[in-house]
């Protein structure tokens with residue numbers, strides 16, 4: 001430790017004497033660290049956004065649907081699958097003994113929902129049963145959910161999603177009012193809290209009505225998604241096999257037939273996230289690697305110059321008692337400090353970008369719009385990105401800088417340590 | 429009076445260093461250059477030796493071997509009874525650090541460091557605490573009359589002052605021997621004489637000193653003179669007409 005301290009001072013002195021050169025040669029490291037931090041920052045934000053976004057799908061719920069949501073199976077072949085209807089749902093529910101809840105949902109995008117003169121665009125109408133609220137705890141903010149009786153009768157009652165509520169009733173006085181869905185009057189009996197997130201908020205754009213009423217309005221064409229809740233998240237995997245078996249039985253599939261339905265879960269989205277992460281990592285690592293390669297060549301070069309310039313000094317230090325390892329350490333420390341210096345600049349740059357992310361992005365957009373690559377009024381919601389660089393990222397950057405410093409400095413430092421003292425003293 | 433006859437007696441009493449048959453050769457392609465050829469000599473405590481000889485006679489080579497900076501091709505070298513040829517890098521560095529004080533013709537001060545920092549350098553490598561380093565460096569600088577210049581950098585000092593700082597650096601570890609290779613070579617006569625006076629008073633205080641010089645004038649102050657020619661010891665004598673330095677007296 002003492003040794004290190006004694007090495008840092010002269011290293012600082014040596015670097016300070018060549019500020020310009022030091023700054024220029026650390027450029028590669030600056031860029032490398034910049035990428036590391038930027039990548040970590042973005043990934044961190046994406047991660048957080050993703051996990052929050054898909055949390056409402058639940059880690060204990062399966063979604064049996066006509067389609068595979070993972071997008072791994074060919075879409076065209078899925079189109080020819082039979083849809084799931086209420087009859088199949090009833091038969092499925094009857095046999096699906098391992099589940100806690102089995103609830104149907106049917107959805108209709110871009111339906112006409114209005115209150116007085118206010119009409120909503122891009123909203124969804126969802127049909128479901130009264131069990132929906134038991135399955136998804138915490139879906140009520142105000143009022144009540146529809147009852148089994150209302151469900152069976154197909155009463156005109158509606159539970160509004162958060163955004164629908166906010167847009168149709170800015171004053172928040174929705175309960176008891178009558179809205180019109182596809183021209184039909186519906187009484188608002190309940191309001192849901194915000195469930196979606198920045199990335200995925202369709203769930204807040206829906207209006208829930210009894211499923212029987214849903215099919216009355218929209219006809220028999222929409223398919224049903226069967227929501228199956230396990231008794232615990234751990235049982236989800238076992239329940240999946242049971243669900244597949246039951247569904248095959250419901251559809252009387254022969255053993256050689258493929259499943260003609262999809263069994264989906266939240267996990268599929270994490271697969272999707274992993275792919276996205278992988279791509280970001282791949283690109284980021286490539287850029288970072290490239291920057292560090294260039295950067296460490298620069299550092300190595302400058303360290304060779306430094307050793308050559310200070311050959312006489314090395315001879316002198318050996319003459320007054322420096323061992324080889326002390327000389328090695330001296331130049332390694334210098335190289336590491338150079339890299340840490342670069343890392344610091346990179347950190348400042350990234351912190352500035354994080355701190356002024358909105359200004360930076362709007363600046364970029366107006367720049368792009370100048371050359372016609374973007375609409376001038378494009379807005380991007382960056383709230384998923386934190387406005388500071390996380391401490392772990394900084395730690396990683398420091399470690400990376402030290403590693404690069406060692407790798408770039410080891411050969412010049414080794415050469416310095418092996419200099420013959422007599423030869424070295426004769427230098428210049 | 430030939431030196432070695434008398435010296436044989438002293439050797440058994442524990443000389444600082446013993447060189448036996450030291451040869452240092454350089455191979456330049458086909459050619460072999462004998463920088464030193466079968467050099468043997470011993471040195472006792474508190475000797476003051478001048479090494480003389482024409483250019484290329486091997487003076488610097490001899491100093492570098494004595495100072496453990498260079499390794500002889502043949503021969504054996506013991507420093508305070510220990511065989512130098514058996515030492516590894518750490519041990520050699522340790523000897524250079526604690527037992528030997530080098531003074532160079534070109535001073536070799538670190539240009540960006542102050543006088544104090546330059547003098548502290550050997551103590552850093554011996555692992556002294558900061559406090560002790562500073563105390564001892566100031567002490568050494570005081571010994572060479574440079575106490576009022578400790579925060580000066582080399583380019584803020586005259587040549588004579590730089591050499592004084594360099595001598596303080598050589599003294600600061602209280603070495604067994606001080607090796608000075610043409611310490612006045614880059615100084616004018618007057619300043620050179622002052623430096624020689626300084627060496628002389630250091631000798632009087634009990635230090636052991638070897639000095640390489642071209643100038644007979646300077647050698648006359650030494651107690652013993654070794655003359656080299658073509659890598660061989662031509663003469664090794666007690667200085668018959670030793671002069672006490674006027675400058676040393678003046679200084680004090």
Ligand SMILES: Nc1ncnc2c1ncn2[C@@H]1O[C@H](COP(=O)(O)OP(=O)(O)OP(=O)(O)O)[C@@H](O)[C@H]1O
Pocket residue numbers: 454456461462463481482483484485486487488489490
């Ligand atoms: N690295 C080397 N390679 C080849 N020959 C060398 C080397 N170093 C010294 N020599 C040779 O060894 C001989 C002795 O050199 P040395 O430097 O010891 O002489 P010197 O007495 O100190 O001379 P000067 O008074 O000029 O300093 C010279 O002939 C020199 O050319």
Ligand SMILES: [Mg+2]
Pocket residue numbers: 487488489609
């Ligand atoms: Mg010489």
